[in-house]
Amino acid sequence: MVGIDDYSGAKLQGCVNDAKAVAEILEYNENGSKNFDVDLLTDISSKAMLVEAVRKLFSGNADVALFYFSGHGYVDEIGGYLVTTDFSRGDMGVAMSTVLKLANDSKCKNRIIILDSCYSGEMGKTGFEGECSVISDGVTVLTASLPVESAIEINGHGVFTSLLIAALNGGASNIMGKITPGSIYSYIDQALGAWQQRPVFKTNISQFVSIRDMNAKVPLNVVRSIVELFPETTSEYKLNPSYEFTNSNQIEHTLIEPLANEENVKVFKMLQKLEGIGVIEPVDEEHMYFAAMNFKSCRLTAVGQYYWKLAKDKRI
Missing domain, CATH: 3.40.50.1460 (Rossmann fold)
Structure with missing residues (x-):
């Protein structure tokens, strides 16, 4: 230097x-x-x-x-x-x-x-x-x-x-x-x-x-999980209100069936992290919250498809 x-x-x-x-x-x-x-x-x-x-x-x-x-x-x-x-x-x-x-x-x-x-x-x-x-x-x-x-x-x-x-x-x-x-x-x-x-x-x-x-923007095990959540690069992951943790009896607001499910909430938090780094995106909604509450889905972005291939080939 x-x-x-x-x-x-x-x-x-x-x-x-x-x-x-x-x-x-x-x-x-x-x-x-x-x-x-x-x-x-x-x-x-x-x-x-x-x-x-x-x-x-x-x-x-x-x-x-x-x-x-x-x-x-x-x-x-x-x-x-x-x-x-x-x-x-x-x-x-x-x-x-x-x-x-x-x-x-x-x-x-x-x-x-x-x-x-x-x-x-x-x-x-x-x-x-x-x-x-x-x-x-x-x-x-x-x-x-x-x-x-x-x-x-x-x-x-x-x-x-x-x-x-x-x-x-x-x-x-x-x-x-x-x-x-x-x-x-x-x-x-x-x-x-x-x-x-x-x-x-x-x-x-x-x-x-x-x-x-730098520290990875999300844990690498979360990035690797996309091959399990999305069997193919063109797959969509179906969502519903059970993925949103606020859709619960413990929080006062209008509830929508099905109510928050612990396992689904865990998956949804991973999906939200992946959305934050541009790997996935909601389908037909602006935010992941509304994709869940309105029974929509999410999919891999072009960047996400690239990392899906890396994860599939065990390169990350």
Whole structure:
């Protein structure tokens, strides 16, 4: 995690804050279990120091090696650079192509590069028309802006990193609590308006790896139960008032037969949790309550059908 503010004549204010915040959130999963071993570097004073730090990061054989940089970026007719504090005309810092080469050549299974700097979309850009991708198998690049765009700071944080932190805090997690580079990009891309800086996502992988785990939005045993409640992806689960716990003699209101049944209420609470994460939906009613009280049913959504297949194949 690299954050650089102290550029002579071009000081920044949010990059050290960015690196510290991302380091803090990536070090642990939501449940407190260890996630990444983090090396937080806010005192990089030379091009040589940054190159050595990147070389060290990608020198092992870890499952996931992640490089994050927040600082100035620069681009010229030759390529893009991560600017270091010893920059000078003609030698602005570490070439993005150098960082990418170290990642490409690494034996780590997954290599992830996240850049919050101006012109960072230059990373991985090919220099010649028709040239093949320069991103090796297992490498993912996520950048704050297009090759021709600045990256904006607001209130002591980069706009991109503020959204990255929100994504890592659960905004980009799936129903099993997994956060991947792809889901982070999708979250940031949708959060930014059409006229704001545009994030760039480049990858050459066959399967996304989770880079932070949140607690599952509902217990996984509840998600797995959908294969029992819905024998087929197109099945509907019939409801009636016995599923609604308020339809009881113990609560003063107009009763509807059949009255609340303990087992049905238990199932209905699971169904309501699944509705809350978009896995099921009521049929011909706006809410599950009315589906039960009006003898309607519920069914799997498109997302629910996807997780039904995963549960059926015992992949969750």
